[in-house]
Amino acid sequence: DVKVTQSSRYLVKRTGEKVFLECVQDMDHENMFWYRQDPGLGLRLIYFSYDVKMKEKGDIPEGYSVSREKKERFSLILESASTNQTSMYLCANAGTGDNEQFFGPGTRLTVL
Amino acid sequence: AQSVTQLDSQVPVFEEAPVELRCNYSSSVSVYLFWYVQYPNQGLQLLLKYLSGSTLVKGINGFEAEFNKSQTSFHLRKPSVHISDTAEYFCAVSEGWASGSRLTFGEGTQLTVNP
Numbered sequence: 001d002v003k004v005t006q007s008s009r010y011l012v013k014r015t016g017e018k019v020f021l022e023c024v025q026d027m028d029h030e031n032m033f034w035y036r037q038d039p040g041l042g043l044r045l046i047y048f049s050y051d052v053k054m055k056e057k058g059d060i061p062e063g064y065s066v067s068r069e070k071k072e073r074f075s076l077i078l079e080s081a082s083t084n085q086t087s088m089y090l091c092a093n094a095g096t097g098d099n100e101q102f103f104g105p106g107t108r109l110t111v112l
Numbered sequence: 113a114q115s116v117t118q119l120d121s122q123v124p125v126f127e128e129a130p131v132e133l134r135c136n137y138s139s140s141v142s143v144y145l146f147w148y149v150q151y152p153n154q155g156l157q158l159l160l161k162y163l164s165g166s167t168l169v170k171g172i173n174g175f176e177a178e179f180n181k182s183q184t185s186f187h188l189r190k191p192s193v194h195i196s197d198t199a200e201y202f203c204a205v206s207e208g209w210a211s212g213s214r215l216t217f218g219e220g221t222q223l224t225v226n227p
Contacts, residue, residue, distance in 0.1 A: 004155070031213045040121065042202060043156075043217040090155055094213035099144045099163075099206040101215055103155035 003027075004104040006091055012110045019078040021107050023091030030096045032074035034058075034066065037088040037106070049074055081111045114139040116205050118218035126226050127195055133188040133221045135203035145186040146204040146215065147177055156202060162186065173197070198225045 007022040023032065031050055035043040035058075045058030047066040055066050063085060067075045074093075078085055088108050092101040119134040137143065144163050148156040160171025167179040177188045186203060203218040 009153075033214075035217075040219055042116075042118075042219040045214070045216075048214065092156075096213075099213045099215065100146070100158055100161060101156075101213065103148075103157070105153075105155045 004091060004093060004102055006089075006104040006107050008107050009105060010108050010110075012112065013078075013081050014112055015082060017081050017111075019081050019109065019111075021076040021078075021089055021091075021109070023074045023076075023093075023104055025072055025074075025091075025093045025102070025104075027093060027095070027102060028071070029093040029102075030071070031094045032068065033092040033094075033101065034064075034074065034076045035090045035092065036060070037090055043090065046076065081109075083111050085109065086111045114143065114205050114207055114216050116203050116216055116218035118201075118203055118221050120221050121219065122222045122224070124224045124226060125193055128192050130191050131189065131193050131197075131223065133201050133203075133223065135186045135188065135218060137184050137186065137203075137205045139184075139205060139207060141207050144206040145177075145179060146206070147171065147175070147186070147188050148202045148204060148217075149173075150200045150202065150220075152199070159188070159201070193223070193225045195225050195227060197223060199223060 004025045033048040034046045049068045065077045090106045091104040094101045117136045146161045147159040150156045162169045162179045170176045204215040
């Protein structure tokens with residue numbers, strides 16, 4: 001059974017804290033993605049990666065950074081969390097040339 | 113740039129009734145189209161996808177969608193819904209090989225099936 005796992009289902013942090021969200025996939029896929037999901041706005045792409053140590057900005061990268069040191073792991077970093085980053089964060093992956101994306105269960109982050 | 117519009121944010125229906133969830137897209141090139149479903153407190157899972165070929169695509173759980181290039185639409189349909197179909201549905205578009213698997217999602221449609 002293929003899996004995409006995210007480090008936490010629920011997370012509560014304080015304003016100004018550094019936050020790490022981790023995503024691990026066992027599908028040997030090259031492409032990995034981080035989205036945030038907000039009511040009425042759908043999914044918006046934050047960052048994506050085509051390969052180890054490669055990253056590309058998505059539509060809303062401000063306030064976020066990413067790290068991909070290994071093929072199976074893609075981390076999203078909030079350098080200094082703010083209340084407007086309270087959201088559901090979804091990780092996904094896809095194979096090369098295959099536009100179907102496979103999603104993790106999501107992390108619901110609350111910043112107080 | 114590509115974009116996706118889901119025309120209804122909420123669709124309430126009664127059990128065993130037919131349903132249509134509407135999706136329109138804009139793109140200057142050929143596209144791939146997807147419908148995903150999200151059950152409460154879960155990630156997204158693929159319902160169906162259109163890559164090429166027949167414009168009528170069948171997916172899981174009895175859903176189907178029709179690609180209409182002239183109307184730039186990809187509406188999702190089911191002839192008879194169940195309570196278990198209550199979920200949020202997302203339409204997504206990709207500009208194929210050139211996009212490197214990148215998807216643009218619509219705003220989502222909450223389908224609520226009532227007894």
